[in-house]
Amino acid sequence: MHIEPGLVDGGKIWLSYATAAGAGGYALKLAYDSARERGVLSLLSRSAATTALVFSFFEVLPHYPVGVSEVHLILGSTLFLIFGAAPAAIGLALGLLVQGLFFAPFDLPQYGMNVTTLLVPLFGIKAVAGRIIAPHTPYVELKYLQALALSTTYQAGIVAWVAFWAFYGQGFGMENVTEITTFGGAYMLVILVEPLVDLGVLAVAKALHHLKGNALLERRLFEGV
Numbered sequence: 001m002h003i004e005p006g007l008v009d010g011g012k013i014w015l016s017y018a019t020a021a022g023a024g025g026y027a028l029k030l031a032y033d034s035a036r037e038r039g040v041l042s043l044l045s046r047s048a049a050t051t052a053l054v055f056s057f058f059e060v061l062p063h064y065p066v067g068v069s070e071v072h073l074i075l076g077s078t079l080f081l082i083f084g085a086a087p088a089a090i091g092l093a094l095g096l097l098v099q100g101l102f103f104a105p106f107d108l109p110q111y112g113m114n115v116t117t118l119l120v121p122l123f124g125i126k127a128v129a130g131r132i133i134a135p136h137t138p139y140v141e142l143k144y145l146q147a148l149a150l151s152t153t154y155q156a157g158i159v160a161w162v163a164f165w166a167f168y169g170q171g172f173g174m175e176n177v178t179e180i181t182t183f184g185g186a187y188m189l190v191i192l193v194e195p196l197v198d199l200g201v202l203a204v205a206k207a208l209h210h211l212k213g214n215a216l217l218e219r220r221l222f223e224g225v
Contacts, residue, residue: 050091
């Protein structure tokens with residue numbers, strides 16, 4: 001999902017700092033709420049797990065340059081369901097930062113755009129989950145269509161943000177529109193995979209019901225809180 005270097009030039013890149021600050025501020029609010037509910041140690045443990053997973057997703061899982069960006073299997077909805085919104089947001093931001101610092105320094109100028117593109121759709125998942133998952137329903141009881149809705153929300157959000165940065169940086173020329181469309185079409189194929197991953201992970205979690213109450217996992221995973 002990485003925004004390609006040069007897509008937005010230095011004169012316009014300031015906007016990414018503003019959007020990243022806004023996304024980061026909301027992530028900090030979620031982190032504060034999570035620490036109050038489950039304790040700081042639980043938040044730190046889950047955030048460490050998501051950071052390691054996000055870094056491995058970027059470095060190990062297949063990713064291909066398509067159009068204006070890259071297609072990744074980020075598994076944002078999986079992270080949300082297993083670890084919660086705040087740890088998922090922290091893991092996405094830190095995993096991306098670690099990759100940039102140690103393996104892809106050429107991506108650091110685009111960090112604000114990339115982190116915005118990852119986090120805002122995650123917040124969209126949180127909002128959609130509150131609407132389509134009945135109160136007191138544990139996440140291990142989710143159905144395919146619910147998992148599909150969460151995954152679609154995340155992937156569509158990523159495509160929308162990448163398109164925004166591309167139009168903002170390069171305008172509405174035919175070549176740019178074609179590259180954005182190509183990227184969007186390729187990225188939406190992830191929707192065919194991610195809900196199945198979600199359901200598979202949730203099925204494993206359901207079989208491990210003795211982990212209920214574990215500080216490393218989202219409480220809603222097993223409990224209908």
